[in-house]
Amino acid sequence: MARVPQVIVVDPDRESAGEVQKMLNMLGLSVIASTGYGVEAFTLAFQLKPDIVLMRIEEPLVRPVQTLGRLTDGLPDLPVIVYSTEANIRLMRQSMVSGASDYLQEPLSKDELESSIMRVLERKEREAMRRRGELEDPVPQGTIITIFGAKGGIGKTTIASNLAVALATEAHQTVALVDMDTRFGDVAITMDIPVERSIADLARNLDSVDRNTLRDYLVRHESGVYILPAPTRPSDWRNLHAQHIRDVVDVLAQTHDFVILDTPGTFNEIVAAAI
Structure with a gap:
């Protein structure tokens, strides 16, 4: 039986975090922790070793961006999907520069969330297989x-x-x-x-x-x-x-x-x- 992907939700808004957890449970994913920004988010990710992190980013940006940077810098193999009510290019770019694997705009849809998670996890698995020598290096070819x-x-x-x-x-x-x-x-x-x-x-x-x-x-x-x-x-x-x-x-x-x-x-x- 295939292992159920484990997720940590980083969202200081309890109501928002609860809605995301419900959606993840409907998708058959296991939410192993929910937390706010800061050192606790990094500690939980380090100790629990989830397959993926879902993280909400909103103004003011200092705390969420610092948390995102700490996660992606300290755990470079851990993909982080960012979601936000903001759709401005500056925030999207800042999130991607800080290491986010994807950026989703709220309100989240179940199909969009599932597609993003599966795509990011598949990419993570291919990268792991390539490091183990199970995949040949890609040859650029039309x-x-x-x-x-x-x-x-x-x-x-x-x-x-x-x-x-x-x-x-x-x-x-x-x-x-x-x-x-x-x-x-x-x-x-x-x-x-x-x-x-x-x-x-x-x-x-x-x-x-x-x-x-x-x-x-x-x-x-x-x-x-x-x-x-x-x-x-x-x-x-x-x-x-x-x-x-x-x-x-x-x-x-x-x-x-x-x-x-x-x-x-x-x-x-x-x-x-x-x-």
């Missing part, structure tokens, strides 16, 4: 979308191009469109751009390419899409292998929110690497 069809002439390039433009213009994402069609490679024609360098050039020089020089191999379309064209000479594909494609896609995915791959109408090792 979303890779491969457009593939079993034959040519079915509109793959049109779909890939329109999708790339929509993501760049409507969703305001950074997008790389890669022409991997080994037979026709007409993304450059569809998007009406010049071809000075291609995926073959990038793959050949990948060891010397960094974030700054990567742009030299891409053509920026007026929509904001960055395009990596196919070679103008079909023979250039002969020197490209599956690992080249994987390496190119990895580099692009580390520098763009989306990487759209337009593939040929036949299954080969290039397509296998893209998928």
Whole structure:
């Protein structure tokens, strides 16, 4: 049976603290203590070791902010969710700078409170798992979308191009469109751009390419899409292998929110690497 998360409520207003405790009990959480500001709040948190603290912040701010800072400084692994009737940016910022994990505005709703607590506890658990070596370090990588069809002439390039433009213009994402069609490679024609360098050039020089020089191999379309064209000479594909494609896609995915791959109408090792 899963362990019930334990909570300490820090709120000098007894009526307010009582309402929060009722809501927490309705959510199936265990309130192990309720206290006001100051050293007692830190002492209880230190001794009882709750999973999370819910803390009310109101004017005057000196005592609550001091208490919040002592909790987050002395118990850095203990998440503190702040709630307040105030919605001003200054107080929100001061709370977050002092170490709050989230800031909720009163009146609290059960759904909002539950969502905040679960989100904060999940983040805490992921951090603990990463410290224990149970999770791999995150690798920054955008979303890779491969457009593939079993034959040519079915509109793959049109779909890939329109999708790339929509993501760049409507969703305001950074997008790389890669022409991997080994037979026709007409993304450059569809998007009406010049071809000075291609995926073959990038793959050949990948060891010397960094974030700054990567742009030299891409053509920026007026929509904001960055395009990596196919070679103008079909023979250039002969020197490209599956690992080249994987390496190119990895580099692009580390520098763009989306990487759209337009593939040929036949299954080969290039397509296998893209998928």
